[in-house]
Structure formats: C-alpha cells, structure tokens
Amino acid sequence: MDLTEGTRDEKRARSKKMMLWVGIGSLIMSFSGLVSAFIVSSKQRLNEDWLVDFQLPNAFMVSLIIILFSSFTFILAKQALKQSKMQMVTVWLLVTLSLGIAFVYSQFVGFGEIIAMGYNFTGPTSNITMSYIYIIAVLHIAHVIAGLICLIVVIYNHFKQKYNANNMLGFELAANFWHFVDVLWVVLFLFLYFFRYII
Numbered sequence: 001m002d003l004t005e006g007t008r009d010e011k012r013a014r015s016k017k018m019m020l021w022v023g024i025g026s027l028i029m030s031f032s033g034l035v036s037a038f039i040v041s042s043k044q045r046l047n048e049d050w051l052v053d054f055q056l057p058n059a060f061m062v063s064l065i066i067i068l069f070s071s072f073t074f075i076l077a078k079q080a081l082k083q084s085k086m087q088m089v090t091v092w093l094l095v096t097l098s099l100g101i102a103f104v105y106s107q108f109v110g111f112g113e114i115i116a117m118g119y120n121f122t123g124p125t126s127n128i129t130m131s132y133i134y135i136i137a138v139l140h141i142a143h144v145i146a147g148l149i150c151l152i153v154v155i156y157n158h159f160k161q162k163y164n165a166n167n168m169l170g171f172e173l174a175a176n177f178w179h180f181v182d183v184l185w186v187v188l189f190l191f192l193y194f195f196r197y198i199i
Contacts, residue, residue: 031139067100067186074092074175136192
C-alpha cells in the first residue's frame with residue numbers, strides 16, 4: 001500500500017508502524033552482531049578461559065517462562081479491547097506489567113547465580129564466556145525496561161479511556177514491541193543454551 005494514501009490519521013498510523021519496524025530491525029542487527037562476536041570468540045579461543053561447557057543459570061529458564069506468559073497475557077488484553085471488555089483489559093495489562101517486572105527480577109537472580117559460580121563481569125574472577133552472557137542479558141533487560149515503560153503508558157492511556165476497538169494504535173505498537181522482546185529472549189536463550197553442545 002502507498003504510504004501517501006488514506007486519511008491523515010491512517011498515514012500517521014502507517015508511519016508510526018514503519019518507524020517501529022525500522023527500530024526493531026536495527027535492534028535485530030545489534031543483537032546479531034553480539035551473537036556473531038560470541039561465535040567468533042568461541043571458535044578462535046581468543047581467551048584461554050573460554051568455557052566449553054558453560055551452564056546457564058536456572059533463573060534464566062524461569063525468566064523465559066515468565067516472558068512467554070507475559071506475551072500471552074498481552075494478547076488476551078488486546079482481544080479484550082477488541083471486544084470492549086474494558087475491565088478485562090485492565091486485568092490483563094496489570095498482569096502483563098507484573099510479569100514484566102518479575103522477568104527483570106529473575107534476570108538479576110540469574111546474575112546472582114553466575115556470581116555464585118565464581119564469575120564476575122570484570123576483574124580477576126571474570127570469564128569471557130560469562131562476560132558475553134552478562135552483556136547480552138543486560139542489553140535485553142534494557143529493552144524489556146523500555147517495553148515496561150511503553151506498557152505503563154498504555155495502562156495510563158487505558159485508564160484515560162483513550163483506546164477502544166476502533167482506536168488501538170498506541171496499544172498495538174506497545175504490544176508489537178513487547179512481543180519482539182519476548183521472541184528475542186527466546187532466541188537468545190535457546191542460542192546460549194544449545195551453543196555449548198555444538199562448539
């Protein structure tokens with residue numbers, strides 16, 4: 001569809017959606033670069049302390065389950081909005097927010113588990129493998145926090161009765177970004193979990 005066609009609101013909606021996808025594309029390239037660096041480092045053994053059989057913290061698995069549920073509850077919130085069930089929209093948005101916060105908490109628990117293994121991000125107790133995991137996880141957390149901010153804005157606008165079945169732009173943009181960070185963590189977790197079996 002031609003981006004110049006339609007009403008002013010339709011053109012604005014399309015441009016905002018396009019901006020979101022461009023942003024998501026740039027994030028995909030950024031994380032792809034990190035993953036590529038991880039692979040190259042493992043193959044070249046740039047550091048003698050590369051862990052061949054590293055173990056991901058159990059909390060990271062818990063966080064995976066949490067964020068998957070949060071994406072599902074966001075979908076339920078969107079369905080409720082389409083059906084004009086505003087009370088259920090509120091419930092599912094608040095559940096999604098709670099799960100998002102729980103995800104961030106579980107990630108920090110995971111960092112605690114890494115430290116308990118004896119690996120810090122930097123210093124004499126650091127390890128190149130775990131340092132990569134720190135960087136990847138922290139950058140992902142930063143984007144989850146951005147998603148949480150978007151979610152809070154959506155909740156605020158919902159209480160202001162800004163959204164309805166015919167006006168869902170801001171809601172949809174936040175939902176799409178949230179689903180992206182969800183899928184991103186699934187991909188990153190699976191990569192980090194199974195990579196040790198193929199190096």
